[in-house]
Amino acid sequence: MSAEPRLAIEGLQIRIGGRQVVDLAYLRLGPGEIVGLAGESGSGKSMTAQAVLGLTKTIGAAVAGSVVFEGIELVGLDDAAMRDIRGRRIAMIFQSPISSLNPVFRVGDVFVRALRMHGAPSKSEAVERAKAALREVLLSPELLERYPSQLSGGQAQRVSIAMALALRSEVLLADEPTSALDVTVQAEILDLLRGLRDETGMSVLFISHDLAVIAELCERVAVMQRGQIVEEGIARDVLTTPTEDYTKELVASVPRIGGGAVA
Amino acid sequence: MNVQPLPETVEATRSDLVGRLRTNRLVVFGLSVSLVIVLAGIFAPLIVPYPEDAGGAAHPRETLLVPSSQHWFGTDQLGRDVFSRVVYGARVSPMIAFLVLLIACLVGVPLGLAAGYFGGPIDEVIMRVTDVFLAFPALLLALALASVLPPTIGSTTIAIAVTWWPWYTRLIRGQAASVTGRPFVEGARASGVSHARILFRHVLPNSLTPLIVQVSLDVSAVILTVSALSFLGLGAQDPTPEWGLMVNQGQQYFPGQWWLVTFPGLAILITAVAFNLMGDGLRDVFDPKMVRRRGALGG
Numbered sequence: 001m002s003a004e005p006r007l008a009i010e011g012l013q014i015r016i017g018g019r020q021v022v023d024l025a026y027l028r029l030g031p032g033e034i035v036g037l038a039g040e041s042g043s044g045k046s047m048t049a050q051a052v053l054g055l056t057k058t059i060g061a062a063v064a065g066s067v068v069f070e071g072i073e074l075v076g077l078d079d080a081a082m083r084d085i086r087g088r089r090i091a092m093i094f095q096s097p098i099s100s101l102n103p104v105f106r107v108g109d110v111f112v113r114a115l116r117m118h119g120a121p122s123k124s125e126a127v128e129r130a131k132a133a134l135r136e137v138l139l140s141p142e143l144l145e146r147y148p149s150q151l152s153g154g155q156a157q158r159v160s161i162a163m164a165l166a167l168r169s170e171v172l173l174a175d176e177p178t179s180a181l182d183v184t185v186q187a188e189i190l191d192l193l194r195g196l197r198d199e200t201g202m203s204v205l206f207i208s209h210d211l212a213v214i215a216e217l218c219e220r221v222a223v224m225q226r227g228q229i230v231e232e233g234i235a236r237d238v239l240t241t242p243t244e245d246y247t248k249e250l251v252a253s254v255p256r257i258g259g260g261a262v263a
Numbered sequence: 264m265n266v267q268p269l270p271e272t273v274e275a276t277r278s279d280l281v282g283r284l285r286t287n288r289l290v291v292f293g294l295s296v297s298l299v300i301v302l303a304g305i306f307a308p309l310i311v312p313y314p315e316d317a318g319g320a321a322h323p324r325e326t327l328l329v330p331s332s333q334h335w336f337g338t339d340q341l342g343r344d345v346f347s348r349v350v351y352g353a354r355v356s357p358m359i360a361f362l363v364l365l366i367a368c369l370v371g372v373p374l375g376l377a378a379g380y381f382g383g384p385i386d387e388v389i390m391r392v393t394d395v396f397l398a399f400p401a402l403l404l405a406l407a408l409a410s411v412l413p414p415t416i417g418s419t420t421i422a423i424a425v426t427w428w429p430w431y432t433r434l435i436r437g438q439a440a441s442v443t444g445r446p447f448v449e450g451a452r453a454s455g456v457s458h459a460r461i462l463f464r465h466v467l468p469n470s471l472t473p474l475i476v477q478v479s480l481d482v483s484a485v486i487l488t489v490s491a492l493s494f495l496g497l498g499a500q501d502p503t504p505e506w507g508l509m510v511n512q513g514q515q516y517f518p519g520q521w522w523l524v525t526f527p528g529l530a531i532l533i534t535a536v537a538f539n540l541m542g543d544g545l546r547d548v549f550d551p552k553m554v555r556r557r558g559a560l561g562g
Contacts, residue, residue: 031377053452053453055449057455058381060383060453071359079457082455083455083456083457084455085455086452086453086454086455087453087454087455087456088455091453091454092448092450092453093456094449094453095446096444096446099445099447099449100446100447100449101447101450102451102465102469103447104468105468106470114454117454117455117456118455120507148447160450163454173453
């Protein structure tokens with residue numbers, strides 16, 4: 001692995017109302033790397049991603065430990081500095097792509113506003129960049145005129161990804177981005193993410209409970225259980241020959257046709 | 264597999280809304296009458312035959328005349344033309360209602376937004392304060408306030424606004440809390456949008472619908488409250504042509520000089536009904552479920 005990770009999480013502890021929900025010893029994300037974060041519901045995967053962007057404060061969680069992004073300590077960073085990183089340098093995409101977009105705004109309104117907020121010099125420049133980004137994710141620039149309710153799930157997820165792309169985000173936190181999509185659309189989104197990584201060197205933290213998807217997309221995988229990482233390594237190795245009991249159980253729980261190995 | 268919830272907001276196009284408004288006759292009626300009342304207030308000096316009678320004029324030789332072609336609604340105990348005073352009254356009560364609702368929204372909405380969005384201790388503090396205000400019967404609180412403030416229109420406005428804002432805080436708080444739980448708010452946070460901007464650009468527009476309906480329904484309630492306070496002598500004072508006050512003053516001449524009470528009373532009634540119908544119509548438009556129920560009943 002490259003010497004300098006782009007994002008390094010160390011000793012991250014998240015408490016909600018006195019209960020420890022995440023205790024993550026070490027997780028690193030190198031430049032241009034796609035790392036999977038697997039685990040069952042409630043294992044702390046999403047909470048970890050939210051803590052990276054300092055989004056856990058609003059739900060009353062206390063965060064301790066260290067999250068270093070390109071030399072910047074994100075834990076305890078003040079809100080103004082954090083806002084500059086959110087969306088622009090570290091982007092996040094979500095499980096339900098349509099409801100992640102405000103229904104009262106057109107796609108273009110949100111897109112242009114985000115670009116303006118994060119440094120596009122003029123509105124026309126922002127519109128051009130938005131159109132270019134939509135083309136890169138294989139969507140028609142006309143989508144800027146639509147409301148979120150007029151998009152399909154796959155289109156909406158592409159819009160979210162296009163936003164990260166247009167802002168030249170260095171890290172993408174993808175929180176179950178394909179779980180709400182059907183399998184063919186899911187495959188397209190995975191292709192898209194991989195292509196963008198190859199092109200732009202974006203690092204992706206891919207959170208999913210779907211081990212087949214992780215095996216297909218990620219180089220490395222970390223398996224979480226009850227807020228802790230129980231196993232970590234090269235994705236294919238971990239998922240084909242798991243060493244920990246929990247990982248074995250997870251792998252065994254994947255339904256498959258004909259009983260073959262995952263992926 | 265996670266089921267994608269349908270967005271709750273109805274994205275009706277503008278022409279849709281206008282179309283649905285038009286098909287409901289009562290609403291058209293309510294809207295038209297409300298408009299006529301507002302216009303009558305604005306253009307009162309051009310409409311009425313005796314504009315000076317709206318103020319402190321007195322015509323000792325023309326007191327208590329029965330309605331005639333010269334004085335459509337008759338004259339009052341000071342010889343003032345009742346028609347002129349009733350039309351000028353359209354400037355007073357609706358204006359107070361507008362100011363009361365504006366103040367109530369300006370105070371109540373931001374508080375409700377903050378309570379619903381931030382939750383926790385902020386929510387607790389704001390909602391307990393509104394509870395204190397809501398614990399008093401509204402009219403009683405307004406009465407108490409109006410009786411300690413000097414009896415002017417400004418005092419009436421303040422007294423009613425003080426009792427009105429907590430309802431809007433409650434209404435908006437519930438809406439804001441449910442909107443805050445929707446994924447696009449987290450999405451906006453994750454894109455680096457500030458709290459203030461999320462509150463006013465993302466949460467507020469998605470919480471407004473019930474507020475618009477409530478405010479339009481409340482217009483008539485405020486007008487009735489204004490009239491009630493004036494009737495009790497705690498609101499506008501003579502010579503202000505306030506409808507409730509006119510009813511109060513005409514009382515002693517009823518039923519002999521019935522026109523003193525009847526015409527301002529009718530003005531209150533018609534205004535209240537018109538604004539109520541308008542509010543009802545807006546609710547129907549924004550809540551299609553109600554329309555359907557109506558359609559089933561009324562055909």
